[in-house]
Amino acid sequence: VAVGQCGNQVGCRFWDLALREHAAVNKKGIYDEALSSFFRNVDTRSGGDGRDISKGKICSLKARALLIDMEEGVVNEILQGPLRDVFDSKQLITDVSGSGNNWAVGHKVYGCQYQENIVEKLRKTAEHCDCLQCFFIIHSMGGGTGSGLGTFVLNLLEDEFPEVYRFVTSVYPSGEDDVITSPYNSVLAMKELNEHADCVLPIENESLFDIVNKIQQMVNSGKLGSVVKPNSLLTSSASNIKTVQQKPFDSMNNIIANLLLNLTSSARFEGSLNMDLNEISMNLVPFPRLHYLVSSLTPLYTLADVNVPSRRLDQMFSDAFSRDHQLIQADPKHSLYLACALLVRGNVQVSDLRRNIERLKPSLNFVSWNQEGWKTGLCSVPPVGHSHSLLALANNTCVKPTFMELKDRFMRLYKKKAHLHHYLHIDGMEQSCFSEAVSSLSDLIEEYNELDATKSGPGIDPARLKIAV
Amino acid sequence: MSIITVQLGQCGNQIGHEVFNAICSDVHGKHGLCSKKENESYQDTCTERFFGEEKAGVPVARAVLVDMEPKVISQTLAVAARSGCWKYDDQSHFCQKRGSGNNWANGYSAHGPKHKDVIMNLIQKEAEKCDRLSGFVIIMSMAGGTGSGLGAFVTQCLRDAFPNSSILNHVIWPYGTGEVIVQNYNSILTLSHLYRSSDALLVHENDVVHKICAQLLNIKQISFKDVNQVIAQQLGSVFQPVYTAESALHYSRSPLGDLMEALVPHPEFKMLGLRNIPQIPENSLAYSTFSWPGLIKHLRQMLIANATMEEGIDWQVRPPCPGSSIPSRHSTSKPLHFNTSIANLVILRGKDIHSADTGSFQDPALYTSWLKPQDAFNLWKTPRAFNKYEKSAALVSNSQFLLKPLDKLVGKAWNMFASKAYIHQYTKYGIEEDDFLDSFTALEQVISSYTTL
Numbered sequence: 001v002a003v004g005q006c007g008n009q010v011g012c013r014f015w016d017l018a019l020r021e022h023a024a025v026n027k028k029g030i031y032d033e034a035l036s037s038f039f040r041n042v043d044t045r046s047g048g049d050g051r052d053i054s055k056g057k058i059c060s061l062k063a064r065a066l067l068i069d070m071e072e073g074v075v076n077e078i079l080q081g082p083l084r085d086v087f088d089s090k091q092l093i094t095d096v097s098g099s100g101n102n103w104a105v106g107h108k109v110y111g112c113q114y115q116e117n118i119v120e121k122l123r124k125t126a127e128h129c130d131c132l133q134c135f136f137i138i139h140s141m142g143g144g145t146g147s148g149l150g151t152f153v154l155n156l157l158e159d160e161f162p163e164v165y166r167f168v169t170s171v172y173p174s175g176e177d178d179v180i181t182s183p184y185n186s187v188l189a190m191k192e193l194n195e196h197a198d199c200v201l202p203i204e205n206e207s208l209f210d211i212v213n214k215i216q217q218m219v220n221s222g223k224l225g226s227v228v229k230p231n232s233l234l235t236s237s238a239s240n241i242k243t244v245q246q247k248p249f250d251s252m253n254n255i256i257a258n259l260l261l262n263l264t265s266s267a268r269f270e271g272s273l274n275m276d277l278n279e280i281s282m283n284l285v286p287f288p289r290l291h292y293l294v295s296s297l298t299p300l301y302t303l304a305d306v307n308v309p310s311r312r313l314d315q316m317f318s319d320a321f322s323r324d325h326q327l328i329q330a331d332p333k334h335s336l337y338l339a340c341a342l343l344v345r346g347n348v349q350v351s352d353l354r355r356n357i358e359r360l361k362p363s364l365n366f367v368s369w370n371q372e373g374w375k376t377g378l379c380s381v382p383p384v385g386h387s388h389s390l391l392a393l394a395n396n397t398c399v400k401p402t403f404m405e406l407k408d409r410f411m412r413l414y415k416k417k418a419h420l421h422h423y424l425h426i427d428g429m430e431q432s433c434f435s436e437a438v439s440s441l442s443d444l445i446e447e448y449n450e451l452d453a454t455k456s457g458p459g460i461d462p463a464r465l466k467i468a469v
Numbered sequence: 470m471s472i473i474t475v476q477l478g479q480c481g482n483q484i485g486h487e488v489f490n491a492i493c494s495d496v497h498g499k500h501g502l503c504s505k506k507e508n509e510s511y512q513d514t515c516t517e518r519f520f521g522e523e524k525a526g527v528p529v530a531r532a533v534l535v536d537m538e539p540k541v542i543s544q545t546l547a548v549a550a551r552s553g554c555w556k557y558d559d560q561s562h563f564c565q566k567r568g569s570g571n572n573w574a575n576g577y578s579a580h581g582p583k584h585k586d587v588i589m590n591l592i593q594k595e596a597e598k599c600d601r602l603s604g605f606v607i608i609m610s611m612a613g614g615t616g617s618g619l620g621a622f623v624t625q626c627l628r629d630a631f632p633n634s635s636i637l638n639h640v641i642w643p644y645g646t647g648e649v650i651v652q653n654y655n656s657i658l659t660l661s662h663l664y665r666s667s668d669a670l671l672v673h674e675n676d677v678v679h680k681i682c683a684q685l686l687n688i689k690q691i692s693f694k695d696v697n698q699v700i701a702q703q704l705g706s707v708f709q710p711v712y713t714a715e716s717a718l719h720y721s722r723s724p725l726g727d728l729m730e731a732l733v734p735h736p737e738f739k740m741l742g743l744r745n746i747p748q749i750p751e752n753s754l755a756y757s758t759f760s761w762p763g764l765i766k767h768l769r770q771m772l773i774a775n776a777t778m779e780e781g782i783d784w785q786v787r788p789p790c791p792g793s794s795i796p797s798r799h800s801t802s803k804p805l806h807f808n809t810s811i812a813n814l815v816i817l818r819g820k821d822i823h824s825a826d827t828g829s830f831q832d833p834a835l836y837t838s839w840l841k842p843q844d845a846f847n848l849w850k851t852p853r854a855f856n857k858y859e860k861s862a863a864l865v866s867n868s869q870f871l872l873k874p875l876d877k878l879v880g881k882a883w884n885m886f887a888s889k890a891y892i893h894q895y896t897k898y899g900i901e902e903d904d905f906l907d908s909f910t911a912l913e914q915v916i917s918s919y920t921t922l
Contacts, residue, residue: 033539033540033543130566131565131566131567133566133567133568269540270540270541270544272483272692272693272694273479273648273693274479274538274540274541276538276568276570278567278568278569278570278571278572279568279570279571279614279649281570282570282571282572282614282651282891282894283571283649283650283651284650285891285894286890286891287889287890287893288893338890339650349690349691349692349693350679350691350692350693350696351679351682351683351688351689351690351691351692352690354644354646354679357646357647358646361646368884368888369884369885369887369888369890370650370885370890372645372646372647372650372881373647373650374646374647374648374650375571375647375648375649375650376647376648378693461880461884462883462884462887464879464880464883464913465883465909465910465913466913467910467913467914467916467917
């Protein structure tokens with residue numbers, strides 16, 4: 001479910017790259033289990049809304065998606081672009097006036113107005129699924145639609161489909177965000193994420209920007225003898241990057257799209273140690289509210305020479321723990337790991353995995369009750385253009401500073417009651433919404449604090465049960 | 470008599486597949502270095518034991534495949550069918566789509582009851598295909614959600630439905646450094662529940678098998694397939710036909726029953742470890758010769774010193790001398806260097822079997838006092854060589870082999886439990902803190918029993 005401008009721009013990149021990935025793997029054009037995770041196969045010959053075809057040749061692929069925006073621009077552009085046939089009109093919900101960067105407008109006004117419509121469309125898409133395991137919500141936190149309406153949809157998903165996991169990819173605003181009210185929008189949205197999301201993958205534009213620059217430098221440097229494979233760039237689109245003008249945020253959004261592809265790779269493709277989405281939630285969320293995961297992706301690109309000595313493989317693991325590859329600005333190495341997942345793709349075996357975990361373990365701080373807190377997955381199918389790749393997801397207290405900064409920015413505005421009236425005059429909004437939201441955020445920060453406090457002492461192991469002999 | 474294999478979860482299905490591969494390649498290999506008559510008898514027994522009627526000229530494995538997600542089973546079925554040597558019955562499998570999410574409670578409390586009828590029907594159908602049923606081997610891991618949780622549930626159901634059949638659980642002990650973060654919770658819940666319904670738990674530890682691949686077999690980039698193939702070989706060396714002491718004229722008719730009788734005299738002691746010798750890379754085979762005295766001597770020391778493989782055995786460890794002061798039964802400082810046994814089973818296969826002398830295994834010093842050594846030790850053998858080894862020996866041991874790993878496992882799980890981490894994921898499916906406490910108590914009891922041997 002892509003909500004708002006950011007959500008839909010990222011979503012568009014996602015569907016583009018998903019098609020590319022499946023096209024690379026699925027040479028025969030048969031609609032298989034892997035494809036069915038993201039796409040329906042529709043018989044459009046009879047025109048209009050064709051039946052779903054569950055087996056056999058691919059006829060017309062339709063994305064299992066909902067595109068929601070309170071402005072028309074982005075969605076219209078998608079519908080005029082090369083992906084127009086992947087979506088049908090019943091998957092779209094748009095309006096004209098936008099949310100004015102106001103969470104309250106998105107959540108309360110449009111939420112109320114479009115609730116029935118959204119629920120109906122969600123139900124329809126769910127009905128097309130044999131077995132619905134997970135919803136992905138893609139949105140930004142700083143604006144009005146993605147933030148407000150996006151979190152409203154999150155609530156709806158919990159009410160309507162309580163057993164289905166809710167993964168949220170949230171783009172957090174940076175300090176120099178040009179939307180003045182982004183702290184309000186973000187903190188109000190955070191409360192919803194705290195209470196209704198199973199897993200949140202926070203993303204910061206700064207990190208994406210840094211990665212784009214790093215790749216660009218590599219491409220331009222043209223080091224002696226090394227040629228970068230163009231389709232292997234974490235930032236490249238499915239179409240040839242030389243001929244098509246990429247829009248400014250496309251490179252950055254491709255990174256997020258690749259995150260989602262890697263996250264779901266083991267659920268879609270086979271491997272010797274599968275890792276499903278519900279396993280990610282199970283292993284990485286030790287306490288219900290601590291479900292914010294720091295993600296890092298490697299490699300950023302592949303050199304054209306194919307030989308991959310073991311050293312380069314190990315480099316990939318090291319890179320995953322370097323800040324250059326993270327999607328948010330944080331410092332996990334100097335904070336406390338609660339849990340860590342490694343999702344490997346390509347020709348990597350269990351011995352490579354174990355060797356690298358042993359190697360990297362000593363430099364990382366794990367919480368006392370989870371010293372071996374590693375969850376691993378091996379998927380045989382590498383991403384396009386690579387022979388192998390690694391996605392690391394960390395539940396680490398390093399997100400605390402990010403949240404604390406957010407809270408500070410919020411308080412700076414809130415203390416002066418700046419722009420508050422724009423929110424309070426919306427039906428259903430009261431001062432208590434704000435105080436509850438910041439309180440929820442404070443509680444979350446406090447939970448991380450308590451865990452950080454355990455970092456210093458070498459705790460004594462709790463005494464075991466004694467059995468009478 | 471036939472054995473039905475129940476393969477559960479990704480691990481169970483991947484290993485089960487390799488087991489049937491190993492059995493098939495053993496049966497169709499070189500003629501086994503024995504007489505033609507002997508070889509035919511071996512092949513017939515093996516075929517009846519593990520395979521049902523042929524379909525399209527290819528034997529069909531007596532197996533039921535269960536998983537809560539579809540990818541592994543569909544792969545397993547396809548690869549087996551392509552081999553041309555054997556296949557699975559196309560109907561004997563059950564899968565779902567959602568998976569168990571590495572959640573024992575999901576496997577046990579949600580999937581179990583929901584799919585009990587379908588799964589038990591499949592097993593019943595396989596049982597009906599057998600003239601005589603020796604029992605069930607259930608292959609499962611402890612770390613995940615399906616093998617562990619659904620495995621525990623299915624074992625319980627089997628016990629209820631087949632009260633007179635033997636049930637052996639082949640359990641995979643996960644790597645110490647996580648494959649799954651909640652693996653220790655899943656493991657203690659699995660072990661405590663299996664202890665109630667299973668006859669015996671035959672354990673393979675991933676760390677141990679991994680070391681065998683690295684140090685003995687010299688495999689550079691070890692994959693799960695490599696690990697699974699070693700495990701399959703070891704299982705084959707136990708379950709392929711042998712002559713027991715009682716019947717020198719025909720191959721044992723009741724392999725699982727015999728195993729239980731030999732190794733599990735007391736229901737408190739069900740943890741069985743497995744050691745094989747020799748294990749060498751294929752390309753070294755041509756240059757190696759083996760003698761029974763050598764193999765038996767090494768195997769015995771592996772038992773005594775609790776060595777996991779034939780390299781790096783500590784030869785300093787000796788059994789306590791008779792007459793020396795026996796440490797108090799309640800002493801907690803007893804060093805666990807010497808591995809005390811309750812019962813041992815040695816299986817010898819290959820050339821010159823009549824010259825093999827296993828008297829050293831009957832040394833009373835190896836055993837606890839409550840069984841006479843002649844009852845505590847059993848020897849099975851066959852002149853028919855197994856797979857590529859002209860002489861090979863297997864040791865199945867009910868001893869303190871698994872005491873340290875079990876103790877470590879319980880310790881780690883308890884540590885995590887004290888912080889209440891991840892508990893909410895289990896209570897979601899109805900497994901409460903009390904259920905955890907019950908499991909901990911049961912396992913501390915097992916640890917205590919094995920410690921005071």
